[in-house]
Every structure is written in C-alpha cells, then in structure tokens.
Amino acid sequence: MRKFIFILLSIVVLVSCHTGEQGDDVLLDKGIKVFRYDRLQYEATAMNSLAALQKMSLDCPRATKILIEDVLMLGRVDEPNINERLCAYYSDTILLRIMQDATEKFKDMTSLEKGFTDGFRFLKEEIPAFPVPTVYSQISALNQSVVVGDSLLGFSLDKYMGENYPLYRRYYYDYQRRSMTPERILPDCFTFYLLSLYPFEWRPGHRSLYDVILHQGKIHWVVRQALGYKTNGEVLGYTEKEENWCKEHGKELLKWMTERGHLSSTDPMLIRAYTHSDPNMILNGEKLPPVVGLWLGMRLIERYMKQHPDVSIATLLERTDLGSVTLD
Template structure:
C-alpha cells in the first residue's frame, strides 16, 4: 500500500472512531441547543422487550448506561447491571401482559413530548435567569412500572410516562385510589419535574422540633418557585387544583387560618395532624369533604407570597435558601 493511501486510511479510521465516540453516552445525553430534548428511552425499552432487539439493548447498555442502571437498580430493584443475566431479567419483567399493554398505551398516548419539552425549556430558562449557577439536567422518559413519577441522579432527570396517563386511565383503577389518580395527568409532568428538581437542591431541613408550620412553609416556597418559573396564574394552578377547589380555598382562607391557630395546629408535631394537611387524600378531613387535599401546601404558598410581596428585594435564590420559617411568617404579615 502506498504511504499516502495508508495515511488516508488512518485518518478515515480516526474519524470513524471519533464519530462513534460522538454517539456514545456523553453525546447522546445532551439537550438541544435551543431547549430541552427529552430522550425517548421508553421507546428503546419497548423495542427491546417486544422485538428482543439486540441493537436496542446495545444502545441501552452503551449509549444510555446511566438511565439503564437507575431503572434496573433503583427504580425496579431487579439486581445489579453487572449481572450477566440482568438483560434477560429486565425483558422477563416487562413481558408481563399488564406491562406490555402499558408500554403500548404509553406509545399511543405520547407519540411526541413537544408540550413537555416546551414547558421544561421555559422553566429552566427562567430558573437560569434567577439562579445562573443552576445546571439544566438531561431529561429522558421511561416506563417505571408504576414506580417513581420522577427520578433524579446528578445531571439526569427521568420522567415515568406511565404515571401520567390521565386520571381516567383504565389500568390505574386496579392499582390506585381515585384521589391518587387525579394528579396522574399529562399537565402535571412539568410542574412535578420542577418540584422534584428543586426539592433535591433544597430538601426539607428536618430537625428535632420541626412542626407543621415548617413543612407548610418549605413546601409553600417550592410551590411558589414553581408558580413563578412556569408562570402559573395562581397558587392552585401550580398545585393542579380545579377551579372549584381553588375557589373553596380562597373563600375559606381566613377560616382555615383561624381554625389552625385556635386548635394550635400550626406548631403541631403530631404526625397524624401534619399528614392531614400535607399528604394526598380525598379531602382535608378538618374542613369537610369540599376542602381539597394538600391545604397545608396551599396555605404555605400563600404565606410565602405575602412574605415576598413585603420583601421585593429578596431574590428567588435567597428565598429558596431561607429556612427560618417562623421569622418568615412573622415578617409576611399574613392576614394581618
């Protein structure tokens, strides 16, 4: 072979290697230059399970190693990715008839994720304006077999599309109560992503003596941030309340507050009391069947909103870093 031909061959080989490296995990797990591009890992998994596709499996193990590891080890708990038989275990797990139907339904329900990408792009653009040091995670979609709705790991954010099939999705009736299904709607994907994302950076500072007020305010400031980042019109919109639920809260806001003060619930540490204000349920038991669940978060957001109205010099970053909730309540002049 002539020297110049040999040199040309070497250059071509180097270019081929570079191209292959460019299609590896670091290159694949990137966002679009002008916004979020949700990687359809769920479709890749579906292809592997339904067709026993070697190329799909190879992409899962080579191009998307981290999402595969998270799914197998953390979400499903099937074992270690280093196990020689783990691919067969994964395929067998998803070959269950219910999960096969679920994967097919997800593909029909979500032919694309344009609206999700649009919402995430807007939210992270607004977040970077408020806090430039925040990085934008790489976002991918998965099917978690009704496990976690959103998973986070370092620079990754995974969305379990099977948890957002709509509150009337038939399979949900076999596994969830009606009140649980209400939040399993496509329009809750983006706000849930930001709630989980912000909570991972600003976890609840639990300590001895933490009370309902602390949890209300912490959850409220996260919801306030989501409301601002995603430009929701009201506290209830950010939480996914219906117009009727939002109206009930507004009409009864003063009554709720007075009830909490009268019964000393604000500083309660009793888990049962805290749970009734802060956890999903058919309704908030203290106020009757017309009172929506999660009133603690709604009230917390209202207090945070009052605080920010009286402290226009406080940035969103400063708010998120603040944990002296008793002082915040005092300075909010809420319902004074």
C-alpha cells in the first residue's frame, strides 16, 4: 500500500464540507475547522444511513470522488451501483472496527484545528496569494495517508492511530509504524500540500540526489517554520538520539556522499535510499537515521537562508535552482 498520493484536480466547491464562498481571510479569522467526512462514512456504511450516503454524494462531491475513484479505485463515481459497492467495501469487519476505533480516538479535533489555523495563517502572511484549502478527515481503508486537490486537503484517520495500534502490527514494519501517529498528521498534511503547490521539476540537469534533497529540504524547512517546530528532527519525527547523530555527523556524512558521487547521482534507487523511511544506509558501521537526506536538505536550506537574509519564504519556494550550498 502506498502511503501518499498527490491528486491534482480542478476546483469544485464542497458545500457542507466547507463554505466555499468564504475567502481565505474570513476562513482564517474564524479558524480552520476539520470537516468530519469520516463520520459520514461511518454513518453511511456501518449504520446503513441513506441520508449520510446522500450527503456524501451531494454535499461533498469532491471528497467522495477522490475516495471512490483515486483512493479505493472502486470505479467511476457516476456508475449506477457505485453506492452499493462502496457500502459493501466498508462492511468488512476489520474496516468496521477501524472506523469505530478512529471515531473513539479522534473525538476532539481542537488541537489539530489550531495547528492547521496557525500554520496556514503563517503561510498566508508570508505568501498573500497562498490558497488555504478545505480540510477534512476520512477513512481510507489503510490506503493513502494524505490526499491533495486544488483547495482541498484530506487526511486518513486510520493511518494515524498510533504505532502500537494492534492492527498495524499485523501489516506494517516497525519503521512504517513509527510515522503512523496522530503527531504526524500536521507535518504530513503541510508537507504534501506544499509539495503539490511547489512540485519538484524533473528536467535535464536537475534530477540528482542533491537537487532532490534541496527541494525536499526547503519544503520541510518551511513546514518547520509554519508549525513552529524547534528542530529539523521534530519535523521528520526523529528521536533525540537520531537528531543528535545527525548534528554530530552531518558534515562527515555530506563529505562521504560527495566523495562517492552520491550527491550527483541520478540513480532512483540511491535517491530512494536517502529519502525513504526504511533505514538501510550504513556509515562507519552505524545505521543512518531514516530519510537522512531530508535532514541534510533542511540543514543546507538553513545555511542558505543565513547566507541570503534577503530571501523570503515565498521566494525560496519559487526558486528551483539554489546553486551550491555547503555546511562549512
């Protein structure tokens, strides 16, 4: 199962999922409210509520279209028997249990809503034209953690039940489960929303590991600023030990990567090794922290911003060529 998917679709107003007629300033003044689409799913499938099923289709057409066509891949949303297929899919006993557990675990969204509001306010202040999305929660049947569309951002509660959630132990490795906690919802959502607005440009001369970690680094660094994290490691979900290792060995690691031609490599497997959560890289007999390339990218962006105090966050995000940056 892939954890993330980027779905870039045309704008469609979600009537009940959010008052799409309101502008970003009004939305942020009132504060972001997470629309509980997951509750509609539960009522429609577990409780056989026709009213909830109709509300999903009529009041939240975009969220329903993404769920049916792109997340679950059950068919086209306009097929005659698609509602029956959807209900049958969620009638699975495991999914019913997940929906019940998610409803219980996420009774209160106040903390998350504050995080979304503060983060989007920060980005709106830095980038006046920044589009603030409608935010909703769903149950994706353990598929995508985050879905993104034009002015739409959804996250799947069933992918953030906590690393010790019993069901996860049956289907996921330890390194996967550590990122499946409620604390990862905000950084994941902001990271992938920003990546949808500022995608990496795969072009000749701009596809090396160095290019990738700089781009990923600037996205994660901006997320750190927006959410007020104290360290780069917090954004990536590092333990204190992993954070300290990176601080102690960052320059050594960068030198090691340069000497072996890793930074200039365009090998997708090598790039994945530095940017994927599976910790399988070894340096001097020690296993490197997961996604260590992203930590390095954030550290390089920190250095770049100190060297260029006139560069705003808006400018940083727009730039695709940051030149050569070192940790010296």
